[in-house]
Amino acid sequence: IVVVAVNSTLLTINAGDYIFYTDWAWTSFVVFSISQSTMLAVGAIYYMLFTGVPGTATYYATIMTIYTWVAKGAWFALGYPMDFVTVPIWIPSAMLLDLTYWATRRNKHAAIIIGGTLIGLSLPMFNMINLLLIRDPLEVAFKYPRPTLPPYMTPIEPQVGKFYNSPVALGSGAGAVLTVPIAALGAKLNT
Numbered sequence: 606i607v608v609v610a611v612n613s614t615l616l617t618i619n620a621g622d623y624i625f626y627t628d629w630a631w632t633s634f635v636v637f638s639i640s641q642s643t644m645l646a647v648g649a650i651y652y653m654l655f656t657g658v659p660g661t662a663t664y665y666a667t668i669m670t671i672y673t674w675v676a677k678g679a680w681f682a683l684g685y686p687m688d689f690v691t692v693p694i695w696i697p698s699a700m701l702l703d704l705t706y707w708a709t710r711r712n713k714h715a716a717i718i719i720g721g722t723l724i725g726l727s728l729p730m731f732n733m734i735n736l737l738l739i740r741d742p743l744e745v746a747f748k749y750p751r752p753t754l755p756p757y758m759t760p761i762e763p764q765v766g767k768f769y770n771s772p773v774a775l776g777s778g779a780g781a782v783l784t785v786p787i788a789a790l791g792a793k794l795n796t
Contacts, residue, residue: 628746638776666699725781
């Protein structure tokens with residue numbers, strides 16, 4: 606169980622950048638939504654089916670949340686503001702997965718299809734609300750630049766009023782569409 610927990614957690618936190626750095630939060634939102642909704646589903650289902658216990662996915666998301674708070678504390682110790690790192694919201698999406706597994710009487714296929722879809726739809730929404738609660742990312746970016754900020758992460762002025770190019774729409778759609786088949790593949794490899 607410990608090996609599965611550690612490997613699943615490493616799988617998720619290494620899917621792209623698992624921390625929302627305020628200075629590129631909006632430019633990375635779509636990539637983050639796709640990678641994290643997919644890897645939360647794969648890792649949590651892998652861990653949950655290994656133990657067979659509803660509630661394991663929430664425990665798994667809690668572990669990752671604690672890791673991120675430690676990273677946030679490390680950046681704060683370096684002199685950056687508290688909202689420089691935004692802790693992602695994994696726990697509610699993982700709770701939906703656990704609820705699906707419990708409600709379908711531990712049916713692993715329902716957990717993959719229904720739970721995976723719920724993660725893909727909910728994770729981008731929870732994290733968008735999370736990002737709306739922090740101060741202006743551009744202000745933080747120019748006041749507290751990261752020394753290792755690559756050019757493709759350089760903050761850009763967001764375009765207002767263009768919903769068709771909205772990171773929420775792209776992240777939610779892509780996350781929901783991609784989560785289920787990849788989670789199913791992960792469970793298939795696990796069996």
